[in-house]
Amino acid sequence: MTPDWEDLTRFAITLAHQAAGAILPYFRRNTEIQEKDGPVWDPVTEGDRAGERIIRSLIEKQYPDHAIHGEEYGVKDGRSPFTWVLDPVDGTRAFVCGMPTWATLIGLSFEGRPVLGLMNQPVVGDMFFGNPSGAWHDYRGHVTKMSTRSGVELARATIGTTAPELYRSRENQRRFQTLREAARLTRYGGDSYFFCMVAAGHIDIAMDCGLQPYDITPLLPIITGAGGVAAEWTGGNLSHGGNVITAGSDSLLAEALAIMAHKPSNP
Structure with missing residues (x-):
């Protein structure tokens, strides 16, 4: 059976809004910064973790068979062809600097192929999402379909x-x-x-x-x-x-x- 991508897209949008509510209380609050191991400075905050926790809990409740791969809490194996791929605060360096260029990223792969994706920046009011039917920009409730710029050398x-x-x-x-x-x-x-x-x-x-x-x-x-x-x-x-x-x-x-x-x- 063909997945209902429109219904899954609506669910992803709900996830983004719920994550924003968990993340924003930590933005521009000089929240504690921890560092991940690696060759470059890679900060993480409680905002990252809180955002992923709420997303994961909602997915596990709505789609308990789906796998999840998140930056902060790793991989949960599933029993279906679906895998949710999550970065609750992409751009944590910007986040801890108070710059609104970080975003919540929510993706859904089907049989190993990325098919649905969403980027949400709740401070600015920008949400971008795409699925097999196209891609759209939602700016504070005004939704427009997007297309890339072509013919550029x-x-x-x-x-x-x-x-x-x-x-x-x-x-x-x-x-x-x-x-x-x-x-x-x-x-x-x-x-x-x-x-x-x-x-x-x-x-x-x-x-x-x-x-x-x-x-x-x-x-x-x-x-x-x-x-x-x-x-x-x-x-x-x-x-x-x-x-x-x-x-x-x-x-x-x-x-x-x-x-x-x-x-x-x-x-």
């Missing part, structure tokens, strides 16, 4: 990425620098917002290095639902995260990947 493109220092290997630094120099404009600090801006047709490329599945799985249905495309630039499985680049059109993505793969000859 790399020389006129705008790129968004979280931070250049996250491109930690020399090879990834080289790839990013080559692409940045070929484009018209590069902006930083947008976290998941940049991927939604590709879907909304405001920028042309969004990319980030070393993503986890919960960082990107919820965003892929938004991008593809709006007509965009995505790739893991080392050839890996997008659903597993990694080095992800998205673009508004096939031709722009191909141009970007080609220039990133080009290595300058030795003098």
Whole structure:
């Protein structure tokens, strides 16, 4: 039986609203910050944990057979083809700085493929969501269908990425620098917002290095639902995260990947 994606989308929207109620009491409150292990500073707050707890509890009540993969509380195995993929506060660095560029990410994979995704920023009032029928932007109750910007060559493109220092290997630094120099404009600090801006047709490329599945799985249905495309630039499985680049059109993505793969000859 074909899943009812509209009903599941409505449920995801409910999850986002409930998560916002749990997270917002910790925003701009100078809440305690803890650090996760890893090569870069990776903060976590009680806002992250509270948001995921409420999302998980609602999923477990409504769909007890569904699997769950969340950033803060790990993996719960399921007995169905569905897996919810959760990042309650994507962009915790922005969150602890008081900047409203963090977001709650909620994704749903079916038989291992991302099919439904949602990004919610409750301070701004932005919600972006996508499913097999398309992608939409809900700004404070006003809903519009989204489509990516097409017909843009790399020389006129705008790129968004979280931070250049996250491109930690020399090879990834080289790839990013080559692409940045070929484009018209590069902006930083947008976290998941940049991927939604590709879907909304405001920028042309969004990319980030070393993503986890919960960082990107919820965003892929938004991008593809709006007509965009995505790739893991080392050839890996997008659903597993990694080095992800998205673009508004096939031709722009191909141009970007080609220039990133080009290595300058030795003098």
